[in-house]
Amino acid sequence: MNLPAAPTRRSLLPFAFLAPALAVEVAIICYPVLQTVWMSLHDFVLFRPNSVPFIAFGNFARAFMDPVFWLSLWNSVLWIVFIVLFQFLLGLGTALLLNRSFWWRGLARALVVIPWALPSVIIGLMWTWMYDYNLGVINDLLLRLHLIGAPIAWLARPDTTLPSIMLALVWQGFPFFAVTILAGLQTVSQEQLEAAEIDGANAFQRLRSVVLPAIAEVLATALLLRTIWVANSLDVILVMTGGGPGYASHTLPLYAFLKAYSSMEIGYGAALSLILTALLLFVVYAYVRRAARAEAAA
Amino acid sequence: MIERSTPLRRLLTVEVPILAIIGFALAPYLWMVLTSIKPDADISAFPLRYLPSRVTFEHYFTLLAQTSFLGNLFNSLVVAVGAVAVGLAASVPAAYAFSRFRFKGRQVLMTQFLVINMFPVVLLIIPLFVLMRYLHLLDTYFGIIIGHSTFAIPFAVWMLTSYMNGIPRELDEAAMIDGASRLQTIRLVILPLLMPGVVTTAIYIFVTSWNEYLFAMMLSGDHVRTVTVALQLFVGEFTVQWGLLTAGGTLVAIPVTILFLIVQKRLVSGLTAGAVKA
Amino acid sequence: MERRTFLKLTGATAVAGALARPVAAQQQTTVRWWYHFDNPQASPNDLIAKFEAANPGIKVQAESIPWGGGNDYYTRLFAAIVAGSGPDCAMVKLNNQARLLELQALAPLDDMVSGWADKGDIADSIWTLNKASDGHQYYLPLQYVVIYLYYRTDMFAAAGLKPPTTFEEFRAAAKALTKDGVFGFGMRGGAGGYDNWGPFVLGGGADFKKGGMISDAALKANRFYVGFNTQDKIISPSAPTDGFQQIIANFKAGRSAMAIHHVGSSNDIAAVLGDKVSAVPVPHGPDGKGWTLYGDESNAVFAAAADKAAAFKWVSFLSTGANNAAFNALTGQLSVTGSGAKLDTIHQPRFVAASTASLPVAGVLPDSSKTADFTGTVWPTEMQQALLGQITPDAMMQAIETLYNG
Numbered sequence: 001m002n003l004p005a006a007p008t009r010r011s012l013l014p015f016a017f018l019a020p021a022l023a024v025e026v027a028i029i030c031y032p033v034l035q036t037v038w039m040s041l042h043d044f045v046l047f048r049p050n051s052v053p054f055i056a057f058g059n060f061a062r063a064f065m066d067p068v069f070w071l072s073l074w075n076s077v078l079w080i081v082f083i084v085l086f087q088f089l090l091g092l093g094t095a096l097l098l099n100r101s102f103w104w105r106g107l108a109r110a111l112v113v114i115p116w117a118l119p120s121v122i123i124g125l126m127w128t129w130m131y132d133y134n135l136g137v138i139n140d141l142l143l144r145l146h147l148i149g150a151p152i153a154w155l156a157r158p159d160t161t162l163p164s165i166m167l168a169l170v171w172q173g174f175p176f177f178a179v180t181i182l183a184g185l186q187t188v189s190q191e192q193l194e195a196a197e198i199d200g201a202n203a204f205q206r207l208r209s210v211v212l213p214a215i216a217e218v219l220a221t222a223l224l225l226r227t228i229w230v231a232n233s234l235d236v237i238l239v240m241t242g243g244g245p246g247y248a249s250h251t252l253p254l255y256a257f258l259k260a261y262s263s264m265e266i267g268y269g270a271a272l273s274l275i276l277t278a279l280l281l282f283v284v285y286a287y288v289r290r291a292a293r294a295e296a297a298a
Numbered sequence: 299m300i301e302r303s304t305p306l307r308r309l310l311t312v313e314v315p316i317l318a319i320i321g322f323a324l325a326p327y328l329w330m331v332l333t334s335i336k337p338d339a340d341i342s343a344f345p346l347r348y349l350p351s352r353v354t355f356e357h358y359f360t361l362l363a364q365t366s367f368l369g370n371l372f373n374s375l376v377v378a379v380g381a382v383a384v385g386l387a388a389s390v391p392a393a394y395a396f397s398r399f400r401f402k403g404r405q406v407l408m409t410q411f412l413v414i415n416m417f418p419v420v421l422l423i424i425p426l427f428v429l430m431r432y433l434h435l436l437d438t439y440f441g442i443i444i445g446h447s448t449f450a451i452p453f454a455v456w457m458l459t460s461y462m463n464g465i466p467r468e469l470d471e472a473a474m475i476d477g478a479s480r481l482q483t484i485r486l487v488i489l490p491l492l493m494p495g496v497v498t499t500a501i502y503i504f505v506t507s508w509n510e511y512l513f514a515m516m517l518s519g520d521h522v523r524t525v526t527v528a529l530q531l532f533v534g535e536f537t538v539q540w541g542l543l544t545a546g547g548t549l550v551a552i553p554v555t556i557l558f559l560i561v562q563k564r565l566v567s568g569l570t571a572g573a574v575k576a
Numbered sequence: 577m578e579r580r581t582f583l584k585l586t587g588a589t590a591v592a593g594a595l596a597r598p599v600a601a602q603q604q605t606t607v608r609w610w611y612h613f614d615n616p617q618a619s620p621n622d623l624i625a626k627f628e629a630a631n632p633g634i635k636v637q638a639e640s641i642p643w644g645g646g647n648d649y650y651t652r653l654f655a656a657i658v659a660g661s662g663p664d665c666a667m668v669k670l671n672n673q674a675r676l677l678e679l680q681a682l683a684p685l686d687d688m689v690s691g692w693a694d695k696g697d698i699a700d701s702i703w704t705l706n707k708a709s710d711g712h713q714y715y716l717p718l719q720y721v722v723i724y725l726y727y728r729t730d731m732f733a734a735a736g737l738k739p740p741t742t743f744e745e746f747r748a749a750a751k752a753l754t755k756d757g758v759f760g761f762g763m764r765g766g767a768g769g770y771d772n773w774g775p776f777v778l779g780g781g782a783d784f785k786k787g788g789m790i791s792d793a794a795l796k797a798n799r800f801y802v803g804f805n806t807q808d809k810i811i812s813p814s815a816p817t818d819g820f821q822q823i824i825a826n827f828k829a830g831r832s833a834m835a836i837h838h839v840g841s842s843n844d845i846a847a848v849l850g851d852k853v854s855a856v857p858v859p860h861g862p863d864g865k866g867w868t869l870y871g872d873e874s875n876a877v878f879a880a881a882a883d884k885a886a887a888f889k890w891v892s893f894l895s896t897g898a899n900n901a902a903f904n905a906l907t908g909q910l911s912v913t914g915s916g917a918k919l920d921t922i923h924q925p926r927f928v929a930a931s932t933a934s935l936p937v938a939g940v941l942p943d944s945s946k947t948a949d950f951t952g953t954v955w956p957t958e959m960q961q962a963l964l965g966q967i968t969p970d971a972m973m974q975a976i977e978t979l980y981n982g
Binding site for chain 3: 046047048049132133134135151153155156157158161241242243244245246247258261262263264
């Protein structure tokens with residue numbers, strides 16, 4: 001699709017279209033964001049608001065020397081990679097299936113959003129209860145099916161706690177991918193699919209050569225947005241284990257949150273969050289550059 | 299689609315997997331529904347009771363009669379609808395600008411939207427609280443709506459831009475050559491084709507606002523309390539009222555599901571290659 | 577067009593609402609009070625009506641704030657104080673007193689208390705516990721609970737045991753009762769579990785003064801406690817992250833023979849177990865001394881309050897005799913007043929008896945800004961790691977010592 005670039009004569013017009021979104025963002029978010037950056041450069045403890053010395057990058061240096069920071073960072077990497085991956089795969093599969101026709105398709109599409117529609121407090125409490133050592137459904141079922149011999153303390157063992165919480169997050173978030181990809185699948189050209197089928201491609205080959213390229217941009221955007229969301233999510237962990245046992249389920253945003261609100265060391269918490277933001281920035285930047293190059297090539 | 303598969307094949311390759319996935323999605327929810335109709339004694343019984351010894355709706359009665367739950371559901375609805383309205387109003391034009399124009403600063407602006415969203419919400423809570431107080435928006439619908447849409451807009455802009463990029467620019471050109479103004483083109487050509495994307499984005503904003511807790515907790519008070527905050531009230535210092543909590547949790551998912559049931563047809567609004575060619 | 581009208585309306589409403597402030601007439605003041613109840617169905621409206629009838633000219637505007645494990649409530653409170661929109665008075669706990677003081681947010685109540693008629697109805701020991709480290713009284717006691725030991729009377733009777741009074745008896749009883757999937761002690765290792773740890777370690781000789789966490793007695797006591805998991809195996813494998821929810825649920829379901837909590841849960845447990853449950857004070861060390869946690873709750877008046885006298889009238893109303901009893905009927909805790917305690921109808925006698933028997937050794941954590949950090953993050957992470965064997969018990973005590981004393 002080689003089109004000449006849109007005319008830039010009326011160069012103010014795009015900004016007119018952008019104005020509402022920019023206005024809301026600038027008015028509401030600018031101040032808090034700048035405040036957060038300011039806080040990260042100071043030794044700011046919430047209950048000592050009158051003594052806030054400027055320490056430049058002192059908080060960041062402290063983070064790099066903090067073993068809990070590195071542990072949280074590692075947990076965050078595992079957290080992001082596996083949750084996004086499984087949410088994506090499950091969501092993709094669901095979307096492809098929901099795109100086929102069967103008589104209760106409408107109902108299925110509506111029911112699949114339920115995990116996504118529940119508030120984090122409910123999700124955290126229900127899953128904690130399901131994982132309970134004595135009274136939890138999961139242990140009970142596994143015992144009845146003879147898959148385990150004794151109950152497992154899912155949330156109290158450092159090796160199982162993070163994966164257990166990650167399962168709850170995969171459950172919560174896969175409907176997002178299912179819905180987004182389903183919408184994107186509507187733009188896949190029927191003719192191209194039929195042509196491929198006539199050419200002898202099987203379902204998997206059709207998926208790979210026709211469907212996926214057609215929804216590539218939607219997929220990439222959904223993955224990007226979801227990665228950012230998952231990277232910053234902490235409500236469910238907070239409700240389920242509070243970061244424990246020990247530091248086993250500490251992720252970086254959770255650690256920042258605990259530092260900011262429990263210890264009330266807001267300056268340090270702000271610095272920790274900014275480090276996470278900076279790391280995410282790399283991912284975003286890579287995506288935007290790739291998208292720009294793809295556009296220029298198109 | 300050339301449907302050559304036999305009903306049995308369809309059953310095995312489509313309906314059974316979907317049933318499994320729906321089962322996975324619903325199992326915890328069903329467990330919660332079951333708990334909400336059990337008497338309190340059943341909930342703490344060991345060994346585990348799956349089915350209630352007797353079905354009781356007392357938790358629902360207490361929830362609806364003795365707490366402000368219904369009012370909170372209504373508040374959540376108002377806030378979510380408001381967030382969708384404000385969010386779409388801001389992001390549809392923005393997506394049009396990003397998709398259909400090439401101007402200086404385009405990359406920077408697109409990235410900046412996302413960067414702002416990468417700031418963890420939790421750290422922004424206190425400065426935002428101070429700002430909202432300054433603007434006298436605390437404990438008002440408008441305050442929470444603005445708070446929610448502020449975080450929905452960047453994602454919405456990105457999603458809508460990518461959906462809009464999927465609509466070939468030739469259509470715009472064709473319409474405008476035929477004499478349509480830009481606004482007419484948007485209204486008559488682009489928006490109909492964008493409908494699945496708009497619906498998806500609207501759902502995304504609605505759901506994000508519906509189950510958002512942090513902002514609602516900080517920016518609301520007794521007058522405007524959303525359902526997520528109301529549910530948190532059942533988790534006390536010394537007791538967790540499981541009956542009320544599960545009853546509330548059961549109810550809170552229903553409006554979203556009904557909404558989705560209604561709009562899911564629009565989601566797949568018959569965009570075919572034929573329409574593209576027309 | 578609907579959207580724009582909607583926005584205009586909400587915007588206008590917000591502005592109008594903000595402008596329509598209550599008229600501060602000469603006689604009419606409004607006292608804003610923040611509270612948190614465990615049951616949202618319980619409402620303080622009756623008490624408010626009674627107060628307003630007796631005090632025409634003062635209106636009480638009560639706002640219930642989500643507790644959220646304590647985090648949400650205090651984040652709201654501190655943020656509001658910092659933003660200048662805090663309430664006039666609020667329910668508060670001692671573990672935040674030091675921080676509120678550093679924020680200079682509290683109004684000293686000494687003068688108002690000395691002129692208060694009913695101050696003698698509250699025991700001296702309770703006044704002392706609530707005094708701040710600078711000697712002033714900022715907190716007005718409202719209600720309390722004392723941590724004691726629940727035990728299963730039927731399980732003990734079947735094993736021929738009496739409820740334990742010393743640490744060794746406790747361990748022996750727990751060992752004898754750990755069988756067939758039942759654990760002798762339902763330990764709380766998650767958030768708030770320092771109230772399980774305190775009786776054994778602080779009661780075993782540790783204290784928060786310099787060197788007090790790493791003395792021989794302190795280290796020995798903590799090793800004993802951690803040994804419940806690593807050596808004796810008398811606690812559930814889920815204990816490291818069990819919160820009050822889990823230990824109470826396990827106890828109710830008969831999965832543990834003993835649990836440490838307080839009278840706030842007694843009605844809930846007794847509803848399920850009836851006569852099969854009773855309570856005694858927590859065990860003490862061989863030297864006869866002991867320690868248990870005094871679970872406090874008070875009202876404080878804030879420095880930024882416009883009319884502190886009116887706010888004090890309201891909070892002291894709540895801490896007076898019959899009103900205090902009525903308030904505690906709503907919250908499920910114990911009345912701080914002598915006369916109110918006699919009016920207690922909602923708690924079963926044996927649990928109240930165990931609470932009052934525990935009062936002589938009841939104490940609170942130090943009035944220091946480090947305490948909230950201790951309860952919120954340091955204690956849970958250190959305890960959990962020690963229970964799991966990731967660090968030694970001694971390392972845990974060293975971490976606490978470092979937090980408080982550098």
